[in-house]
Amino acid sequence: APGPGRPALPPRAGCIMILHGRLKNWYVKESPMKRLRLTSAALALALFAACAPSSPEEYSATLLAMDTAMTLTAYGGQGEAALADAQDLILDLEGLLSTTDQNSELYALNQGEAVALSSSTREVLEEALALCQDTGGALDITIYPVVRAWGFTTGQYQVPDDDALSALLERVDYAQVQLTGDTLTLPEGVQIDLGAVAKGYTGDRLMELFRQAGAASAYVNLGGNVQVLGSSPDGDPWRIGIRDPEGEDYAAVVEVTDQAVVTSGAYERYFEQDGVRYGHIIDPSTGYPADSGLASVTIVSPSGTLADALSTALFVMGPDRAAEYWRGRDDFDFILIGKDGSITISEGIEDSFSFSGEQGSVAFEVVRR
Numbered sequence: 304a305p306g307p308g309r310p311a312l313p314p315r316a317g318c319i320m321i322l323h324g325r326l327k328n329w330y331v332k333e334s335p336m337k338r339l340r341l342t343s344a345a346l347a348l349a350l351f352a353a354c355a356p357s358s359p360e361e362y363s364a365t366l367l368a369m370d371t372a373m374t375l376t377a378y379g380g381q382g383e384a385a386l387a388d389a390q391d392l393i394l395d396l397e398g399l400l401s402t403t404d405q406n407s408e409l410y411a412l413n414q415g416e417a418v419a420l421s422s423s424t425r426e427v428l429e430e431a432l433a434l435c436q437d438t439g440g441a442l443d444i445t446i447y448p449v450v451r452a453w454g455f456t457t458g459q460y461q462v463p464d465d466d467a468l469s470a471l472l473e474r475v476d477y478a479q480v481q482l483t484g485d486t487l488t489l490p491e492g493v494q495i496d497l498g499a500v501a502k503g504y505t506g507d508r509l510m511e512l513f514r515q516a517g518a519a520s521a522y523v524n525l526g527g528n529v530q531v532l533g534s535s536p537d538g539d540p541w542r543i544g545i546r547d548p549e550g551e552d553y554a555a556v557v558e559v560t561d562q563a564v565v566t567s568g569a570y571e572r573y574f575e576q577d578g579v580r581y582g583h584i585i586d587p588s589t590g591y592p593a594d595s596g597l598a599s600v601t602i603v604s605p606s607g608t609l610a611d612a613l614s615t616a617l618f619v620m621g622p623d624r625a626a627e628y629w630r631g632r633d634d635f636d637f638i639l640i641g642k643d644g645s646i647t648i649s650e651g652i653e654d655s656f657s658f659s660g661e662q663g664s665v666a667f668e669v670v671r672r
């Protein structure tokens with residue numbers, strides 16, 4: 304320990320000396336000489352890593368893509384190059400999956416063109432179609448004609464008349480989409496919207512990229528879709544704030560490692576007419592904005608694609624169906640915030656979940672298996 308007249312060691316050097324000394328003694332007693340030499344080399348390395356500065360180099364970027372502001376942060380590894388690649392990847396995926404960009408692969412598909420699918424488009428379509436089926440059509444990527452009729456793609460909002468809506472609903476049915484190999488076949492008039500899953504899929508791809516670049520940890524916020532690699536640089540789980548749908552503050556915090564935290568809510572995009580609020584998440588069974596009593600749905604899952612797809616689908620289902628659906632799977636947890644401010648979480652995140660406000664002030668329930 305530093306005493307009078309003796310300068311304190313820099314924390315890093317001190318750390319190595321103290322730990323190395325202690326462990327070496329222990330090994331002298333326990334190990335044969337040959338193994339000792341090997342292990343002490345390995346130990347020295349391990350200790351060096353353990354005693355490296357607690358925050359590895361941080362690399363960060365912000366960009367506007369997929370209709371939203373995105374932040375990317377990576378720690379360690381080939382961070383700078385990885386960030387440049389990450390931005391390229393996002394722009395590439397946007398260029399494939401955008402409904403409105405006339406040069407995108409999805410745009411061509413929606414025009415009925417025969418396109419040899421890129422592996423990314425095929426992968427996201429496969430995952431999305433499987434989830435359309437699994438959610439019984441609460442998620443339906445063929446919702447596009449209806450989304451467009453409400454004006455959510457252009458911002459020219461309107462309440463479509465019922466006849467127009469029923470005509471459009473005839474075209475909404477994910478089961479009509481045929482995906483075989485790299486060929487997608489859409490019947491006349493059927494059009495796909497990947498808005499409910501594209502950012503989640505992008506998150507998965509970014510995690511893969513950062514992992515391959517050797518990053519120790521990373522964090523991306525794709526306009527409300529958060530996904531993290533590893534734990535935070537100080538070794539603790541990442542703390543993710545869940546927005547209060549009624550305000551600018553956080554309603555709660557969830558702690559995660561290697562997971563996606565994705566929120567869907569009508570507050571993200573909506574318009575008001577004659578005192579009624581119309582949100583951008585459509586119930587495919589009615590063609591109307593989903594009105595299931597929920598203000599927002601947050602899904603926590605290792606898969607960004609799953610989290611994104613299910614945040615949309617469970618918003619459509621409403622609290623009771625959402626809980627039933629959750630009981631049938633084991634790969635995600637949820638946080639439901641009701642229009643009345645009540646909070647319902649699934650038991651898997653009970654220990655990693657906390658309110659940011661006063662606990663007593665809201666109704667709170669844990670759903671169990």
Ligand code: AMP
Pocket residue numbers: 441442443444446450455496497498499500566567568571583584585586587611614615619
């Ligand atoms: P998210 O913000 O992930 O909940 O996705 C919402 C977006 O997905 C909307 O803006 C629409 O483009 C699209 N969408 C709306 N309703 C549905 C639905 N029931 N199934 C699939 N996509 C939908």
Ligand code: MG
Pocket residue numbers: 498499500567610611612613614615
């Ligand atoms: Mg979604």
